[in-house]
Amino acid sequence: MPAVRRSSRGKTSSGPVSSTPAVRSRPPRKAAGSTGNRKKAAKPAQTAATSDLPSTSSLLENSRQTTDEWLKSARTKKGYGNYVKGGKKWLVEWTAEGRLDDEISEDAFDVISEQTPLALRALTGYKCEHLERGFASAEGLRSAFKDYFERVCGCRGDFWKYNSHIQKWEGNPVFESGFKTYYESLKNRHNRTSTATQALPMLPADLKVIMDYLDSPKAIKYFTVTQRPYFKAFVTTAFTLWTRNDELVNLQFKDIKLNLHSKTGIPYHEFSLIFRKTNKDPTKVQKYMVQIDLAHPEIDCYTHVEAWKAHMERLLGRPLAGRDYVFPALASTGQIKFGEPTSRSAFETLLDEVVDKSNVLQGRNGKFTTHCFRRGGAQYRFLWADRKWSLKAVKWWGGWSSNENVGTLMRYLLDELMAYEEGFSDIMMDDRVIDRHETFIGEDEMVPVSKADLSKFEESILAKIQGLIASATTSSGSTSMNTPVRLPEDRVHTPTSSVEHPPATPSPPSLRPDDPTPPSQYIPRPSRIPETKTLDDALAYWEHGAPQKGLDVPLKDWAALFKSSEYTSEAVKLGNIRFVCAEFRVHCNGDFTTFEERFPGLRRKFTALMKAIRAARKLRGETKCRSSHK
Known part of the structure; x- marks a missing residue:
């Protein structure tokens, strides 16, 4: 029976069945048309997705906003703004009052021209020459206007020149040769004449x-009951x-495990620090066991x-949680801002205030910054502590990378010694007060005496004995070289069997060879009173x-031992x-606390x-006014 075949148009036809495989005919036109309709239907969806993408102008605007927000801190931007506005x-x-020449107009900072660097130089000269402000003012003005000219006025490049082709000045006005030379001159003057303030550990x-x-009654008047323990905890932790x-x-408190005990029962806290400067991997945690140190x-x-x-916890009324900050921000009233970490500037302000009121820097040329605790802690453990740490331990504890240059780290640790402000010009003088700065790794007199030390001491004693014998011989012609010399008992002990004659008293080292007074009759004389700088010197x-x-x-004995005519030059x-x-x-009853209350800050x-x-004595009526003679 012949197979029935349906044509592509939907009609049936009869005929023999072909033995060859059937070949798929072209898709019907209708189907092709329907496919085209589906493609056209997809286009609106693609257009909608494209409409969600930002435009080029919006991308550039977003990048500009991010740059403005994050390139410079809010504090820096505010400072720059104040400089430019002022x-x-x-x-x-000044232009309204006619103080500036006609070559500088009042809009010289808004319309960039050859007048702009002249106006900037005149402004800097007014601050640094007329008002006698320091180089920091010139530096602030230059930085602020450089940023303003570049960001607002579109002045690009580190040069300043006139383009004759377009008849326009190009570059940044701060690089004009006249202003640049004046700025460098101010810098040189500052470096050569100012007194440097060293950042101290x-x-x-x-x-x-x-x-x-902070434990004194004076501190209670200035700092709240919250600020004092806050500051103590902060500085000791940083140190x-x-x-x-x-x-x-x-x-945060999740980074601290409190009140733990070692295997031997020693109490300690465990601190976990992750994001140290040399570590950006959150999986690498460095743990620090800090034991109690009552000594x-x-x-x-x-x-x-x-x-x-x-x-x-007493203020909050609940136990502290893991996400609570260990050192939250403090309000100007001294109250705690829970949930908000403190800022660098906020702690700097508190540090400066405590340092100033405690007089810890009195008589020293230097300052403390927020980095002083890191420097001080490292130097203390490496140089001054009873149990000093090795360089390897210092590198690990401080979070320095393993490939840190050893020379750089040593300079960091030893910078206090290198810049010791009092110097060592008198280090060879026998009357110098020896301190930790001049003995190897800070050792003191508690260190056992070595054989070399004993040999040196023996040589010193023998040299002084010979010097005393020679001095006695020179000052008295009758004195024989064989005459025994009696020395102080705490210096040298002479066996009695070696003494054949009564010992003669030698002259002290301060006695001149041509002094007419015999050594046996040496009488002290009033000497020049050294320079008196402090109350401690006077006492x-x-x-x-x-x-x-x-x-x-001692000065208290001068009136009894000497005639007033002998110390006329020192009477005042x-x-x-x-x-x-x-x-x-x-x-003041000999009490330094009472003294500070009556004469605060005057001890040095x-x-x-x-x-x-003198003013206090005058108020008490203890001084007499001199009568005027006409």
């Missing part, structure tokens, strides 16, 4: 002064862990952190003298020291102290 105001006022001795002040400021302000309360991080945590000269400075006889100095010491002994300022004491 400069424009000054230019308008905070060492345990400094922390002790600060801690004692102990050697943290950078940003590593500590973001620390050094000024650096006892364990105790101060525990006290700070208890204080915060020492009055009670004990200063043999190392030539003052052998003697009188000044006498009434200062009397004020301290009598009216002797001249100002004398004026203040």
Whole structure:
């Protein structure tokens, strides 16, 4: 039976069935038409997706906003804005008053021309020459206007020249040769004439002064009950862990395990630091076990952190959670802003205030920054601690990378020694007070004496014996070389069997060879009074003298031992020291705390102290006014 085949048009036809495989015919036109309709239907969807994409102008605008927000901090932008705003105001006022030449117009900072660098130089000269401000003002003006000219006025490039083809000035006005030369001159003047302020490391001795002040009644008047434990915990933690400021302000309680105990029962806290400067991997955690240190309360991080945590929990009324910040922000009233970390500038402000009021830097040329704790902690453990750390331990604890240059790290640790502000010009003098800065790795007298030390001591004793014998022989012709010389008993012990004649008393080293007074009848004389800079100097000269400075006889004994005519040239100095010491002994009861209350900040300022004491004596009616003679 013939097969029935349906044509492509839907009609049936009959015929023999082909033995060859059937070939698929072209898709019907209708089907093709329907396919085309489907393609056309997809286009609107593609157009909708395209409409969701940002335009080029919006992308550029977003990039500009991100740059403005994150390239410079809000503090820097605010400072720049103040410089530019103040400069424009000054230019308008001075041009209106006719103080500037006609070549500088009031819009020189808005319309970029050859007048712009002249106006900037005149503004800088007004600040630094007329108002006598420092180089920091010139530096701030240059940075602010450089940013303003580049960002607002479109002045690109590190040059300044006139393009004759387009008749327009190109580049940034701060690179104009006249202003650039003047700016460099101000910088050179600053470097050669100003007194540098060194950034100092905070060492345990400094922390002790600060801690004692915070515990004093004076600190209670200035700092709240919250600010004091907050500051103690912050500085001891920074000193102990050697943290950078940003590593500590973001620390949370989930990073601390408190009140743990070692295998031998020693209590300690465990701190976990992740994002140190050399580590950006959140899987690498560095843990620090910090034990209690009651012997050094000024650096006892364990105790101060525990006290700070208890204080915060009392204020909050609940236990602190893991996401609570260890050092949250403090309001201007001293209250805690829970949930908000403190900022670098906020702690800097508190640090400056505490340092200033504690007088820890009195008499020193330097300052403390937020980095002082990291420097001080590292130097203390490497140089001054009872158990000093190796360089390898220092690198690990401080979070320095394993490939850190050893020379760079050593300079970081030893910079205090390299820049020791008092210097070592008198290090060879026998009367120099030896301290930790001049002995190897800070060793002191508690170190056992070596064989070399004993040999040196023996040579010194023999040399002094020979010197005394020679001095006695020179000053007295009758003295024989064989005459035994009696030395102080605490220096050399001479066996009695070697003494054949009564010993003669040698002259002291200060006696001149041509002195007519025989050594056996040596009488002390009033000497020049050394320079008196502090109250401590005055007290020492009055009670004990200063043999190392030539003052052998204490000033309190001068009136009994010497005639007034013998120390006429020193009478004024003697009188000044006498009434200062009397004020301290009598009216301050010999107590330094009472003295500070009556004469605050004058312990190291002797001249100002004398004026203040004279005024106090005048109020008490203890001074007599000189009668005027006409």
